């Protein structure tokens with residue numbers, strides 16, 4: 610299913626690029642700006658099995674993106690500035706913001722130096738359990754389990770399954786299947802139990818993975834001291850907020866913010882919803898973020914910004930810089946808004 614979706618996007622982006630249709634669509638679709646979404650920024654790896662590759666781009670691709678934006682005279686702004694321009698309806702110049710989710714150490718090591726070359730600000734959304742070193746990066750843990758196993762024994766519902774994981778293709782199929790199963794479990798505690806059991810069975814230390822990938826609090830503090838960097842909140846546990854009771858979802862937002870504020874001694878005004886798609890952030894979460902006092906909250910719903918987004922500041926769409934499409938020829942298509950418009954069925958606002 611995910612592969613199908615990727616193929617459709619790839620074909621769609623290719624078709625848009627080679628037909629030149631994005632040039633024709635630009636005046637209608639480009640909007641006033643965009644928020645780019647990234648996760649890891651790090652050098653490409655050799656491994657044949659990289660199921661989470663969509664979550665990483667290379668420093669070179671980030672540089673190409675920044676170069677493209679600068680060459681089109683697009684302002685690169687902080688989330689505070691983006692909020693202000695939307696609020697005041699100041700659209701004389703197009704603008705873009707760079708946002709990086711989760712709080713990975715490679716953001717400090719690889720993304721910041723590239724952003725510095727362009728004097729471009731960035732916002733990093735930190736999940737507080739990740740900075741604590743106790744985070745459950747279950748998609749990374751699942752990759753580690755499958756990478757080291759030849760077969761995966763797992764009980765799904767009432768059936769005991771043995772899933773082949775001998776080749777890179779089999780590993781990818783196993784990952785897709787188990788990833789979809791884990792994400793569809795009813796509650797966060799179900800997910801915690803099942804990934805915990807897999808890690809125990811295949812000897813993967815989830816907390817060690819967290820500490821090796823994520824910024825510690827001390828590093829968050831160092832990062833935040835850079836004038837280009839804004840730190841935002843990304844919940845405590847990185848659970849799906851829409852699946853949690855309202856008081857728990859509200860706490861996830863408030864406690865993560867309080868924890869970051871305690872470390873930085875500085876207010877935290879911006880939020881990214883974990884997962885951030887329609888299944889993880891809807892009207893209830895948008896209202897919770899607004900009443901918690903966040904100036905902006907970003908989703909993972911694809912889209913450019915339009916004047917209308919000013920009335921939906923806690924439901925902002927983003928444009929993903931996806932590791933599966935690191936081709937500089939794609940950049941004019943992404944910044945034209947044609948790709949995200951196609952994905953949204955040509956609706957301009959997806960705040961519902």
Ligand SMILES: [Zn+2]
Nearest residue numbers: 710711883884
């Ligand atoms: Zn995240």
